[in-house]
Amino acid sequence: MRTSHIVFIFFSLFSFAFIQTAKAQELYVMSEPASTMPARSIIVKQSYQQMGGRSTATFYNTQLEFSWKKNWMMHVGTNYTASDVYLQHRFYSTDDIHSHTRLAFFARAVNSPYNPNTNAIMMEGQQKLWNAGLIATRLKHKWASSLTAGWVHRYVGNTNYTKEGIQYIFSNGWLLYPKNYDNYQQTNVNFYVELIGQQLLGQSSSFLDIAPSIQLIFNSQAKLNMGYRWALSDNTNRMNNQSLYLSLDYLFFNALPKPKKR
Amino acid sequence: MKIKLFFIACSFWAFNSAHAQIKSAEVLASGLTCSMCSKAIFKALSKLDFVDTVKVNIETSVYQLNFKKEVPVKIEGIRDAVYDAGFAIAKLSITGDWKVKTATKDISFEDFGYQFKWQVKANKTLSNTQKVSILNKDVQPVNGVYLLNF
Numbered sequence: 281m282r283t284s285h286i287v288f289i290f291f292s293l294f295s296f297a298f299i300q301t302a303k304a305q306e307l308y309v310m311s312e313p314a315s316t317m318p319a320r321s322i323i324v325k326q327s328y329q330q331m332g333g334r335s336t337a338t339f340y341n342t343q344l345e346f347s348w349k350k351n352w353m354m355h356v357g358t359n360y361t362a363s364d365v366y367l368q369h370r371f372y373s374t375d376d377i378h379s380h381t382r383l384a385f386f387a388r389a390v391n392s393p394y395n396p397n398t399n400a401i402m403m404e405g406q407q408k409l410w411n412a413g414l415i416a417t418r419l420k421h422k423w424a425s426s427l428t429a430g431w432v433h434r435y436v437g438n439t440n441y442t443k444e445g446i447q448y449i450f451s452n453g454w455l456l457y458p459k460n461y462d463n464y465q466q467t468n469v470n471f472y473v474e475l476i477g478q479q480l481l482g483q484s485s486s487f488l489d490i491a492p493s494i495q496l497i498f499n500s501q502a503k504l505n506m507g508y509r510w511a512l513s514d515n516t517n518r519m520n521n522q523s524l525y526l527s528l529d530y531l532f533f534n535a536l537p538k539p540k541k542r
Numbered sequence: 543m544k545i546k547l548f549f550i551a552c553s554f555w556a557f558n559s560a561h562a563q564i565k566s567a568e569v570l571a572s573g574l575t576c577s578m579c580s581k582a583i584f585k586a587l588s589k590l591d592f593v594d595t596v597k598v599n600i601e602t603s604v605y606q607l608n609f610k611k612e613v614p615v616k617i618e619g620i621r622d623a624v625y626d627a628g629f630a631i632a633k634l635s636i637t638g639d640w641k642v643k644t645a646t647k648d649i650s651f652e653d654f655g656y657q658f659k660w661q662v663k664a665n666k667t668l669s670n671t672q673k674v675s676i677l678n679k680d681v682q683p684v685n686g687v688y689l690l691n692f
Contacts, residue, residue: 305576305577306576307578315573315628316628317578318579318627318628319582319626319627319628320626347628350625350626350628351628373573375572375629375630375632376573377572377632380573460601461577461600461601462599462600462601463600464577464580464581464584464600468577497576497577497578500577500581501578501581533581533582533585534585534586534589538626
């Protein structure tokens with residue numbers, strides 16, 4: 281068993297044991313929950329990513345997220361060089377007062393003019409690729425956790441490296457503040473810990489990153505995310521194996537027209 | 543003159559019956575885990591034309607709706623507001639001045655423009671403003687009938 285797999289299993293068990301007693305929110309910073317955003321709303325998001333490691337890179341990403349129906353949502357984004365389209369459909373949902381289970385399908389395509397000769401598949405707009413898979417989000421008695429797993433295929437022309445891999449994210453969130461939540465104007469402080477892993481197919485290369493982040497939610501409408509991501513284990517010889525992530529987004533409720541009833 | 547009096551009587555009757563409606567409702571929402579989800583439901587309920595005020599307990603996801611006197615209340619409007627926003631209703635209770643003050647087991651009746659059926663174990667007497675729960679799963683009427691209990 282690889283070190284990254286051991287770390288992943290240990291973290292999963294630890295999270296499960298710990299968050300039984302904590303409150304959770306599922307507005308993850310590095311992944312999407314299966315729940316999708318409120319129907320007919322629009323989010324405008326601006327992010328900044330400073331990547332480090334063997335080389336540095338800076339990305340400014342502007343993204344528009346919208347949900348035209350209660351179980352469909354789409355993101356379109358650009359970092360002013362590469363463009364990104366993401367589609368998510370929630371196909372299963374059991375809602376109870378203190379628990380829910382939700383499953384969603386997602387597909388993402390990145391169109392990038394870059395073609396770096398790297399072993400690991402770079403997901404942040406550095407490579408032309410598509411990614412599709414499933415998201416499972418479970419909440420039970422204030423424990424919320426989400427697992428995203430998908431197939432990645434990149435378009436590389438001049439390399440011996442594999443084109444395919446599996447990307448997975450395990451996300452957990454805790455509501456730190458407020459302790460007593462009684463109005464929408466209260467600023468929320470959430471702490472998230474996410475594990476992001478990649479296994480390249482056809483070769484024994486993988487990485488596992490950890491990404492803790494703090495999220496402030498203002499007026500239940502605007503979010504400020506601050507996260508740092510670094511490698512726990514990595515034998516992919518990546519160009520960037522650590523990054524600082526900042527983003528600000530604003531949610532417009534009921535921005536899209538109501539679909540006509542049949 | 544008689545015709546005039548008749549019309550006055552009719553309009554008085556129509557005015558009164560338009561006012562016989564559901565006074566308030568309590569929605570327990572489920573399937574939400576964040577403040578934005580809660581606010582999305584709050585906004586969707588507040589936008590309903592028959593809703594006067596919405597009070598929310600964010601911790602328990604309970605929304606207290608008070609209705610306008612002059613606009614007919616639509617139960618399906620409350621349901622659709624929550625479900626169309628992507629969430630669910632775990633419990634919906636309505637409060638009103640019911641025409642018949644006795645709840646008789648399995649008896650169907652019409653009130654507030656809807657067909658209802660009591661699911662009480664034994665006959666019970668309603669108060670002047672009795673709060674009752676709608677038992678239908680996802681607040682979907684079965685053959686046009688809402689099942690009630692209190």
